[in-house]
Amino acid sequence: MKTTLLSGALALLLPVISLAGEYDLTVDRVEIDTGDFVKEGIGYNGASPGPVLRFKEGEDVTINVTNNLDEMTSIHWHGLILPFNQDGVPGISFAGIQPGETFTYKFPITQAGTYWFHSHSGFQEPDGAYGAIVIEPEGREPFRYNREYVVQLTDKHPHSGDRIMRNLKMMPDYYNREQQTVGEFFSDVSENGLMNTVKDRMAWGGMRMMKADVEDLQGFTGLINGKGPDQNWTGIFKPGERIRLRFINSSAMTYFDIRIPGLEMTVVQADGNNVQPVSVDEFRIGVAETYDVIVRPRDDKAYTIFAESMGRSGYARATLAPEEGMEGSVPELRESARLTMADMGGMHGMDHGSMEGMDHSQMAGMDHSAMKDMDHSNMEDMDHSNMEGMDHSQMAGMDHSAMKGMDHSNMEGMDHSNMAAGGASDPFYAPGSGLVPTAANGGKFLSYADLKAQSPLYEDREPTRDIELRLTGNMERYTWSINGVKYEDADPIRLQYGERVRFKFVNETMMTHPMHLHGMWSMLDVGAGQWNPVKHTISVQPGTTVFMETEVDEPGQWAFHCHLSYHAAAGMFRKVIVEGGPESTKAAVSAQTTGVGGDA
Amino acid sequence: MSVSKFVVAAIAMSVSMTALGAGSHGSGHGHGAKSGEPAKFPEGGRTITVEMHDNYYEPEAFDVKKGEIVRFMVENKGSLVHEFNIGTPAMHEAHQDEMMMMVEHGVIQGGKLNHKMMEMDMGNGKTMKHDDPNSVLLEPGESKEIVWKFTDKGDIEFACNVPGHYQAGMYGDVNFN
CATH class of the missing domain: 2.60.40.420 (Cupredoxins -  blue copper proteins)
Incomplete structure (x- = not known):
């Protein structure tokens, strides 16, 4: 009798104790206005980005997703640990959500932090189907802040995802504005002389020029919380307050280098998990990553959140200010990074071990994917500084072992700054990589090597x-x-x-x-x-x-x-x-x- | 002396020089503000227990009277190395550079202190010991006490200057009443 009573009492208590929340999302055709262009896209609850979903650790969530599109859809909860049939990948976790259908997701929230959600169907995500997830922890956070903002980035392109994919398949450099043109051939001719230019290019075979592929999708407008640079999303603060910024990169293709001139950022979380705090001047956020930082603006002025794309072809911009309408200055885009030989060091069977004195710092966009078994071990003193966009895909079994002391003396612009011996380094980039980021103010740029789990x-x-x-x-x-x-x-x-x-x-x-x-x-x-x-x-x-x-x-x-x-x-x-x-x-x-x- | 040895010695010297500067913070210098001075704990004096967690204090503020001598029983209940340091914001900022150097040279490694490195004689009689009277630096599970006299009112905080910890919010206010 006693135990029955007890369990009865527990049963009554349980529904009160356990947290449960129900959320509704509709998947809709929406209009996306970037300030540069207006484009039809896909969003949630009538907008792109969708709402910020706020959950609590320990909560059991029920999310009703209604598909108002005329095509199938799905939602993946990026970074959440949940039963696989709730993960939202059509063909792997479930069958997808048909037009007109409402699918109900149910799963427990077993973690805390900053995450996001997006469609896992076709190119609906690049077309605008994404939103943020913020999960409040059960206990206290290992850091303090007075207010918080989600800062969700994307690279909105005027073309639809389907069209971009078709174009890339047809012409992989379709969106690569940096590519070398016939015009550049003639400018090289005027600088270096016709014979040298022709000789240089002939010497390396095929010569279908293609340049930097730091980014293979250019021509986008960077958005922060759905706002373009001119629309300037603004987060309000009182001077002296500590602000937690939850950066989420929801881009289709774009890495961003983020800084707030005048403010140090203390990184306290990466991908939803707390890290031992590290203070930086700038950090690079990969596609789909999240970083939470704490900033403390002490002055009564506007600060610009500036997010340059890794390839410097575009940027997103927002503002932290004591009042709406205040603006800080917007920096210029820095020069584009260039791939070096080091960035191609992972390619098949190439041995560059003994090459010395080479400078390939202007080479970019090379495809060596089919090169095999090359031995360049005795090459010395080469300078190929003006070579660009070369295609070596047909080379195989080359032996250059007797080349020595090559002199391309009419080439200009020797630059050794990207070689391993000098310049910036980061253990997560190839030694001598042209991609290693440096902080605009000369200060600290976050490296993966700085990330340590908080617990x-x-x-x-x-x-x-x-x-x-x-x-x-x-x-x-x-x-x-x-x-x-x-x-x-x-x-x-x-x-x-x-x-x-x-x-x-x-x-x-x-x-x-x-x-x-x-x-x-x-x-x-x-x-x-x-x-x-x-x-x-x-x-x-x-x-x-x-x-x-x-x-x-x-x-x-x-x-x-x-x-x-x-x-x-x-x-x-x-x-x-x-x-x-x-x-x-x-x-x-x-x-x-x-x-x-x-x-x- | 090899080049690398010379570099190590040079770094060691610069650390110990700045550490010396930090040591003199207690009696105040340069800033025109000071946080008090070490003292002998009087009979019937007040004891405040301070727990250090990852990365915050409990409590996060306390009240003192001008001239009061307080004994702080400081315990590191976290899993990372933490500091309890009584100073002005400017003193903490200066000390953070030194702590950064200690991390860069492997003296502080996440949840461990490299005592050997701290004790090592750097050739000029100086060490990287963290032995300023206004602070304790503790490994997880360690406890130590500080007896401190709050000689003058001022903008005084207690703070952990392990890199990033202060910025993440591991500091608290000393309120005079």
Whole structure:
């Protein structure tokens, strides 16, 4: 009798104790006005970006998603740890949400921090289908602030995602305004003389010139919280207040370098997980990453949040000010970064080990993807400083071992600043990389190496298995792949429940790839052991090898892909199947995975 | 002396020089403001327990009277190294540069202090010891006490100057009443 009473009382109490929230989202055609152009797109609850969803750790959420489009849709909760059938990837987690249908997501919130959500169907995300998620922790935060703002970035393009993909497939450099033109050939001729120019280009074969691919999608307008640079989103503060800024990069393709001239930013969270605070002047945010920073503006004036794209082809801008309408000055875009030979160092079988005195700092946009077994070990004193956009894709088995003391004395603009010996360095960029960012004010630029977990999420242990994933691609055909195989031709990656897997990313392309594993955490190896930061998206720079470890603790099947929209769609994507796991979940997994279709 | 040895020695010298500067903060210099002075704990004096967590204090403020001598029992309940330092905002700012150097040279490593490195004789009789009377630097689980006399009213904060911690909000106010 006593126990019955007790459990009865508990049953009455439980609904009160457990938090539960219900949320409604509609997926709608919306108009997006960037200030530069107006464009039809996709949004949530009638706007793009959608609303900021505010959850509480420990809450059980119910989210009703109604599809008002005339095509299928889906919502993926980026970075949230949840049952795989709630993860929102058509063809992997569920069948998608048909036009007119309302799909109800239900999952517990087991974490805190800044995250985001977006469509995982077609190019709806670049077309505007994204929003922010803010989860309040159960306990107190390990830092203090007086107010907070979501600062959500995107790279809004006047073309629809479908059209961009078609154009890239047709002509991979379609959106690359920096590419070398016939005009540049003639300007080189006037500078260097016809014979030298022709000779230089002839010497290297094919000569279909293509330049920097730091960014392969240019021509966008950077938006912050849906506002273009002229529309100037503004966050209000009182001088002396501490402000938490929740930066989210929801871009399709664009990395941003972010600074607030006049303010130091203390990074306290990355990808939703607290990190040991580190104060910086500037940081680079990869596609799909989030960084939370704390700033403390003490003066009664406006501060500009300035986010330059990594390739310097565009920017987003917003303002922190004591009053609406105040503006700070907007800096000029800095010069574009240029890929160096180092950024191509990851490519197949090339041995540049003994090359000396070379300067390739002006070379950019080269595709060496088909080069094999080259031995340049005896080359010395070469200077190719004006070579650009070369295509070496047909070279194979070359032996240059007897070349020596080459003199291209009419070439100009020697610049060794990007070589390993000098300039900026960051262990997460190839030595001598042209992409290493530096702070505009000469101060501290955040590196992955600075990120340390505030408190370890898992006990540190040896990985039980290594998996190597080579990030591969062929720019000529705009195919992107993993281990040379694109998604539709690839077998799933099979993991065993309970494993700790060490993934080795080897970037053999010239582009940076933000790799995103759904459903389980990615612990980035920065050499800090148990303090390695816990992330959901990991940027792998050209010519580098990066390791991450994952505790395989979620059964089911998950997506794993490059988060650049057009790279994922081109095939840099895998399905991950977690085999085994608790008996109760196994049944649910097999029930769910039969009859899954869709458009992933 | 090899070049690398020379560099280490040079760095060590610059650390100990600035550390010396920090040591003299207690008795005040340059800023025209001071935070008080070390004292002997009087019978019947007041004791305040301060817990250090990752990365905040409990309590986050306390009241003192001008001239009062307080004993602080400081305990690090977090999993990272933390400091309890009584000073003006300017003193904390100056000390943060020194602490940054200690991190860069491996003296502070997340949850550990490299005592060997701190004690090491740098060749000129100086060390990277963190032994200013106005502060304690504690590993997780460690406790220490400071007896401090608040000689004058002023803009005084207690703060952790491990890089990033102050900026994240690990400081509190000393209120005079």
